[in-house]
């Protein structure tokens with residue numbers, strides 16, 4: 001099979017579907033550069049049970065792709081989760097109330113599946129994380145070699161030197177589990193963080209949606225069905241005539257890394273107070289005299305620019321294909 005060809009990246013998508021998650025998943029399924037070897041689910045846009053149901057729905061035609069259910073609570077066992085039905089609809093998929101999927105999640109938790117795959121293909125698996133980072137942090141805690149064995153973690157999260165989208169301090173995925181995010185950022189894994197400082201440049205317009213609607217591609221048709229709620233939310237919240245392509249941009253950073261540029265440094269996450277969920281990048285240009293929580297922390301990559309027109313074009317082409 002072509003997917004086994006050299007140079008094809010194995011990816012696991014950790015996801016809380018979610019309208020833009022659906023688009024990112026479809027994009028991956030349509031991209032010859034990657035082979036989707038599994039989905040793991042998490043709360044965020046919806047609760048985890050619904051995320052699993054939606055994930056199964058989105059890959060219903062691909063019974064070869066396992067779906068592993070993730071954590072129902074934050075890494076500190078918190079149950080007061082901030083889910084955003086006003087962004088994605090009560091069902092997470094634009095209030096379409098699709099029938100229950102026929103598929104079932106596998107009999108393995110998301111962290112266990114992540115650990116298993118990282119051990120099976122050391123250095124070869126990329127996790128594309130589109131929700132709060134609880135499952136990834138659990139994998140890091142459960143298996144001390146996970147951070148080394150996982151090839152790369154490309155995550156949609158953070159607001160680097162810009163306002164957040166949950167509140168002025170925090171981006172939604174990091175705010176969803178800041179303790180988990182701090183564990184991931186300081187784990188030593190190869191990480192590329194794509195924050196809303198970048199994804200807010202990538203807008204799918206009304207005209208783009210019309211073009212998608214005129215396509216006969218089944219993924220384009222599906223997206224047009226569910227995008228209404230997401231467009232309404234953006235009009236209300238940002239007065240924009242279009243929607244931000246957060247998750248698809250992170251997926252593109254895994255599929256075609258040349259479309260983003262990055263900087264490097266240590267990232268830490270504020271875990272409490274009014275700036276809970278704030279992500280701060282230390283560029284390591286100054287050697288501070290004091291030993292602090294930043295000293296000797298590993299560097300990660302943080303996206304700083306994106307070729308937005310190329311991302312939108314690629315997303316459109318692949319969905320309409």
Ligand SMILES: O=c1[nH]cnc2c1ncn2[C@@H]1O[C@H](CO)[C@@H](O)[C@H]1O
Pocket residue numbers: 018019020021045084087130131156165166171172173196237246247
């Ligand atoms: O305004 C918002 N509040 C909360 N979550 C949002 C908002 N817009 C998009 N997302 C969701 O959170 C991630 C980006 O931060 C994306 O995964 C998107 O699905």
